[in-house]
Amino acid sequence: MEKLLQHINSPLDLRKLSMESLPQLAHELRDFIIDIVSTKEGHLGASLGVVELTIALHYVFNTPNDKLIWDVGHQAYGHKILTGRKEIFDTNRQLGGISGFPKRSESEYDNFGTGHSSTAISAILGMAISSKLKGEDSKQHIAVVGDASIASGMAFEGLNHLGVTDANVLIILNDNAIGIDPSVGALKKYLTNVKSGNAKDENLFECLNLDYSGPIDGHDLPLLVKELQRIKKIEGPRLLHIITTKGKGLKKAEEDQVVYHAPGKFNRHTGERIKKNSEPLPPKYQDVFGHTLVELARENEEIVGITPAMPTGSSLKFMMEEIPDRAFDVGIAEQHAVTLAAGMATQGLVPFCNIYSTFLQRAYDQVIHDVALQKLPVIFCLDRAGLVGHDGPTHHGVFDLAYLRCIPNLTIFSPMDETELRDIMYTAQFHKNGPLAIRYPRGRGITFEWRKEFSRIKIGSARCLKKGSSIAILTLGHVGNMVTQILNRLNQPESIGHYDMRFAKPLDIQMLNKVFEKYEYIVTIEDGCEMGGFGSAVLEFANKQNHPNPIKIFGVPDRFIEHGTVEETHALAGIDIESILLYLKSTLAQCE
Ligand SMILES: Cc1ncc(C[n+]2csc(CCOP(=O)(O)OP(=O)(O)O)c2C)c(N)n1
Ligand SMILES: CC(=O)[C@@H](O)[C@H](O)COP(=O)(O)O
Ligand SMILES: [Mg+2]
Known part of the structure; x- marks a missing residue:
């Protein structure tokens, strides 16, 4: 059968297809993503999960005139492929190639640069208000937000504002019940209840003044198209709740959604991951952090661990497995994570608050106002400090030294190897004189024999x-x-x-x-x-x-x-x- 995808160079080509041929296109688009990501690496599960949604959105709406924002943007590979970047998609995330996230300078279809989560509702509302002011009343504004990202404070701030406007905004809540790791929190429970029909009478989104519809099957393309065509005619703020499966269409990715969020290279047919190297390598700083924290927490009952939605990436998962009562995944909530740690520190706990350097940018005021000003002994473990590589400028952890160094009472340490990381973590639990930030990069250190006895590091001492x-x-x-x-x-x-x-x-x-x-x-x-x-x-x-x-x-x-x-x-x-x-x-x- 002739491939449909080869003739699609923009959504205009897509809109020429019959409704009946769209499932075939979805199949091809999925294959195309799997083909490229299996060798070039990148985010996989999220894009596979929104293949039908991507096609339906560009089919029904008049992009790029209608505005479309992908929250986080790690799920936008299908969008990139359908909007003129099919031929260069194999350069995704490579030096000189296209970005792994939507980027305004890359395409007129990328209406807003993303990478950090939960920004899409505010940004799309800004665009919709601007359209109103310019008299462009027929323009549509759509933001696709995941279930983990919509639980973040910033998303709620946007919803809170959206509900009192008459802006033409459609929020698509893409609910796959997982972030990178399984979604957490009361909102997750609520969404589960909605899906199972067990929610109490009131609908949260309706209470926020949004025209709510769903939940519907986000892989049923004809249904999606029909529903979007219906909703398109409604004015004002709307929310469509769709249910999808992360990793849809690749068995392994559906079965192990955490690993297949970004699996590295894999066999495109079996989904089996391809091991990089059989030579022994030094450990990742992340694993040294995770195992060391467990070691320290076994001895010191005051130690608690906190991560905003990155238990696997940060390796806090080791403590969550072994000492679940004292290890907290708070969801995508960096600001809350920092102030939660501050609260715990006031009560004598020793919080190790692990946040990627780039994501701590979200919680700058909390670091200053809630932690440093009160001289609270919170230990910040700033993972992914420095240049992180393929995620690029949205994720490079390069500003932390500058933004932290100017804060009074704050101590900043950076280990040169695994032993130093362990020793400063050991030392940090005794440091009661204000917060201490430990910054270390993504990836491996240099020391094979890293499980040595701890020794205390003198604060402010060089070697x-x-x-x-x-x-x-x-x-x-x-x-x-x-x-x-x-x-x-x-x-x-x-x-x-x-x-x-x-x-x-x-x-x-x-x-x-x-x-x-x-x-x-x-x-x-x-x-x-x-x-x-x-x-x-x-x-x-x-x-x-x-x-x-x-x-x-x-x-x-x-x-x-x-x-x-x-x-x-x-x-x-x-x-x-x-x-x-x-x-x-x-x-x-x-x-x-
Ligand atoms: C502010 C911020 N914190 C953390 C992350 C890391 N992160 C990227 S994707 C993701 C999970 C997103 O889950 P969801 O919104 O449900 O989308 P899905 O991956 O399921 O499509 C997280 C935590 C981020 N990009 N931005
Ligand atoms: C999209 C996003 O923010 C995360 O998936 C990020 O790419 C994870 O980075 P690491 O691979 O360094 O954990
Ligand atoms: Mg999700």
């Missing part, structure tokens, strides 16, 4: 790893491991000293004074933004202490870094081995 004579390299965190490779490629490695500073705040002033007196040139390396980060802290120190040494800062420059492998994104940011070597060679030449 000298190698003495030198003319250039001191000061590093913060895992990026410090680059220095060994750099030294191996230099003719005069003896001229270079290396210091693992560990604390971005407080700095080890004693050590720094010695370093600035001994060495002529100072180089700082970090994987955070160069403005306001660790290098800036060293500059401020030098300025205060009147040290005249030239200081070169290697950090992420003042622009958003695109997606690619971690190595590629480091090179884009100029914090890769080659860029640092270039600088060191020319500086060493001046020292001669």
